[in-house]
Amino acid sequence: MEIKQIIKNTDFHFNKRFGQNFIDDSALLNQIAQSAEITKDDTVLEIGVGGGTLTRVLAEQAKRVVGYEIDKNLAPVLARSLSGVENCEVVFRDFMREKTENIEALLGDDFIVVANLPYYITSPITMRLLEEFPKCKRIVVMVQNEVALRFTAKPNTSDYGAITASIDALANAQYMFFVGRENFFPVPNVDSAVVRLDRCDKYSIQNHKAFKEAVRIAFLSRRKTLANNLINALKISRAEADDIIAQLNVDKAVRGETFSTADFIKLADLLAKRNLIK
Numbered sequence: 001m002e003i004k005q006i007i008k009n010t011d012f013h014f015n016k017r018f019g020q021n022f023i024d025d026s027a028l029l030n031q032i033a034q035s036a037e038i039t040k041d042d043t044v045l046e047i048g049v050g051g052g053t054l055t056r057v058l059a060e061q062a063k064r065v066v067g068y069e070i071d072k073n074l075a076p077v078l079a080r081s082l083s084g085v086e087n088c089e090v091v092f093r094d095f096m097r098e099k100t101e102n103i104e105a106l107l108g109d110d111f112i113v114v115a116n117l118p119y120y121i122t123s124p125i126t127m128r129l130l131e132e133f134p135k136c137k138r139i140v141v142m143v144q145n146e147v148a149l150r151f152t153a154k155p156n157t158s159d160y161g162a163i164t165a166s167i168d169a170l171a172n173a174q175y176m177f178f179v180g181r182e183n184f185f186p187v188p189n190v191d192s193a194v195v196r197l198d199r200c201d202k203y204s205i206q207n208h209k210a211f212k213e214a215v216r217i218a219f220l221s222r223r224k225t226l227a228n229n230l231i232n233a234l235k236i237s238r239a240e241a242d243d244i245i246a247q248l249n250v251d252k253a254v255r256g257e258t259f260s261t262a263d264f265i266k267l268a269d270l271l272a273k274r275n276l277i278k
Helices: 003-010 026-035 053-061 072-081 100-107 119-132 145-151 162-168 208-218 226-234 238-247 261-273
Strands: 043-047 064-068 088-091 111-116 136-144 171-179 192-199
Touching (some): 003 072, 026 053, 026 192, 043 100, 053 072, 053 088, 053 111, 119 136, 119 145, 136 145, 136 171, 145 162, 145 192, 162 171, 162 208, 162 261, 208 226, 226 238
Parallel strands (some): 043 111, 111 136
Antiparallel strands (some): 136 192, 171 192
């Protein structure tokens, strides 16, 4: 039975608060799953199970699927859409409120994340996965297209920002493919895209907290120079800000949007050394 018919039969009502937009195109669902290169040895974490259409496809390719779903009203829908799927477990709780150790205990060893993420909380979920779960080796997620462009942007482009550098510090980000809004129901007001993030240790970051703070300061105001952002954020003098810029060997009028991840690491180390951030 198709998911639309199941929803009709169970009298489920979409909740705008949870950003619920489902997919029932089997070709698209398989394309998403294939982008994650899942094998029969893999455990997959899905965040935002929705109608369970992607969950079923993932279960066909993985050893085990654990899905988190915040909307308990979907229970009767999932009971039907996932009927007969033995290697899947749906947890009706808010992933962002669940303790890290509880999630790790449930998943066990290394795992892959594949999900059609709720748009309203895409970045917080993505960063939590990268920062708190070292056993998460790969993330393949459907996100709003403009967010996908930010996740995968290059320095000195309009899409490049704090989230770009934060992701690049921990993973290789790849824009996989575009997904038009017409592929969802209800039809959202925006288009989507699938991105893939492969965890890697390409940078040596001694202090991740300092790195995050350096990135935050650099993008405090995109229109202002890095020196001005340093002055405003750290309450330091123009002379000290100029000295910091000089030690970075960059133009004194440089803006944060031109910095690579490696540049932000240098900035973080320098600010931490001066006890300006911790």
